[in-house]
Amino acid sequence: MMTSKQRILKVMRGEMVDVIPFVPRLDLWWLSNATRGSLPKKYEGMMPDDISRAEGWPLYHMVPNFADVSSMDDVLHRALGLFNFRQSAYGWKFTDNIKVVTQTNEQGMQIIEYHTPVGVVRTIGGLTDAGKRSGSSLGWVQEHPIKKVTDYKILGCLFENIEVFKQYDSCKEYIDKVGDDGVVAVGGPTLAASPMHMIQKDLIDTTKFFYDYKDNYREMRELADKIEVYFNKVLAIVADSPAEVVLWGANYDDMITYPPYFEKEISPWLRKVSAALNSKGKILATHTDGENFGLMDAIYNCGAHVAESVTPYPMTKVKIEEYYRRWKDKITIMGGIPESMLLDVSIKEDEFEAFLDGCFRDLIPGDRIIFGTADSTPPDASFDRLRRISDRIEKEGRLPLAGKKYPQVISKSGATLKAPPTKNENENNLQKGAQTNEKEDMNMEMLRQIAAKVEEGDAAAIKTLVQQCLSQNISPGDILYKGLVAGMEPVGVKFKKNEVFIPEVLMAARAMKVGLELIKPKLAETKTESKGKILIGTVREDMHDIGKNIVAVMFEGAGYEVIDLGIDVSNEKFVEAAKTHGDAKILGLSALLTTTMPYMKEVIDAVRKVSPDLKIIVGGAPVSQAYADEIKADAYAADAASSVDIVKRLLD
Template identity: 40%
Template structure:
């Protein structure tokens, strides 16, 4: 019998496997239910790894636990898209910039003092987020409020050192053993322009600035690009098997012409760097992907993580697999609503699964997971059911 590491690697390379690997993301589900004391009775005192081993499923390593930091200062720059946690391969450090940090209950306010003006951000991490298992704070005030902030934000990123930090990843690799491939996160944006829309500005403001101050926005992206590239280079030399570089696309936000112009060229450049180091490139593609799938293929993407088909988006799993044509591995495929009793009855769940497994065809280039993540209210028996069906699917590509 293959180990999960062997099974996942063979899936990515299009080689035979003994079954479809089921590698669901359970960190939010576990944290939420552990915090509330609502884990299944059998697992009341179990670690997440013990649950995974008992279920005989793979370990999901795409989303690092953002609570694994050494000092509160490691997460104060979260509104700049920077948090320094154990499982990230890089560690950014500000230079030539002073910070004023204020805490007001669950809110953290950071003011960055630069020669070109001050930038203020606010992040919130409250009780509702803790109960939901969320480990990443919410940005309630973004760094950029108008074009007037571009110069100061550009200065901040031009004065950012980036250091390799592989110790936490080495420990994680030992912890997961043969139950997973190790994923390291580079940038949440797939390009500097995508980084701006994803991390530094509210969506509505970005759209306005894109049309009103396009040249200035392009210049800001150019100033952020050296930082972006440093992060990719460090990740490429890390112990990870897979590097995540780009998250949260959606046809209405990263619309197709924008994606083709401002994201895809950088995807290709990043993919070439990672492939030269023997690593796979993963993007977190959890939104409405209609009109974008062709660019994932052209962008040399290896893994489309958190692919979420109908009924949560407009495309079926079959349509997405046909568009990828064996060139991209789907990590996901099961919409989170299907494991919620208030969304599907047991009968509807079974019927949906029957149809979904037919859409998988021969099952190649598929790592099953609940997209985006197993929700805290998941009916646990449905997770167990999916795990059994994945094993019963039988050999793939044999």
């Protein structure tokens, strides 16, 4: 009889087996519920693997396994993207040239100073109780090591002083512990796929990365070259390790790791790793849990054998059958069941069953699929739904799938379940800049130049042009709307069409802000009004900010005044902001975790008591239109590009 391990490995290699494996990761679900004391009574006192075995589910372990930390030293250097787990095929240590000084602040976060021969860098991060309750096992980084351009050289020295060594015995012991019940994917040097990806993902604030990638690329590349030495050492060790599967790289998203960047900075390293592992008969898995709409071809051609933690529609734009159609001849899809499917508050029963119907109907013949929850089983998951997925796979997941007709299911809202609209269907004709019937004169030419330089992201030129306009008594309102805003509008249109990406948006926004700062005093003097004031923030216990930041940029670029309340914003702070800014017209709420999503309703209920006319928009990966309707939000924004259109519609 085929073991779970044999079945999973065969599917990873593209072979047809007897039944589709179902491998739900329970580690984060277990950590959150164990912390909250809310494990099912039957499983109190049991570990995640024990629960999976009791349910008859195979195991899948990723190394590093952040739910299995032997001591805090394992994750002490998390803000550098460096981990030391006994299960890994390698270990590392600093040479005597590096001195590490650690202290803990009142919030339980570690403040770490790294003293090198060329300078000192500092990080702040850690795992708080709130993080554990939300299912986080990795912790948050409050302060990244790169804050100024001189930090690149210091970090380069730090990575030059890392020694890497084999630890095959403990790695094999861990693999043997899982045994025939599942598979262990041994990790690479970090969760990033390449040295540049490591800088982006681990060493610098996400938004600052894009500015530095434009402004300080030489220093960034020099650091990446020094990190590459560390990567090469780790690759040599894991390629010869006892592991049969290697997990290399994680967390791709077509907005953050946008297509040209992915092809330039990530694909070459994944292909290099693939070649090294192929020569040793090993399997390369890469963790593709983000929005892959714009990365489908890039990931297909990156050399990976397994796209792990695939998260399809409705949490992202790509439906599971589209993943299968595009990738099945080369890549095994692991995951495929978005975690929102396990949440009663997000997905209704009929929608849940319809999703499963579609899997058995459309994923024919069913090879190269390993079902699991993606990214992981959320803390508030319905355990009953997990069991029902397992039962249906046992009954209907026998291979090869022949396909079966299921009745079309209508959602509670009365709309037929379908894929998200295409870009053409979703495209609105945005206003293309303020028009004027005035004679084409020098003033208008200068305003057109401002618009052009905003679109190009040329902040220096904007400063000069705006100063010239002010010296010629061009009204600050015209500079704002016919120059700065007019320049941002085509950027927004192109961003929506995937013709430009985050760097271009941020550069244009930075140029616009330079001009805006120059005219702000004049705007106040002339009482020139913005299009409206918008409050925006990420709900409490959620530290994600890049999506919120991009939405804020889009609002500012459209001429709105934005009050950014930040991340981890308490209900009380939202209420206070609504009181303080009584003239605000919109409140935007962001949540990137299934555990923080319910706080949106609390905020809406509290804010409506003090500001009943304030329009509230919600968004974030786990949020859906159905959930927005349920919590009585005024609108749902599926992505940053559509947010401006939604605000315009609400305020019309």
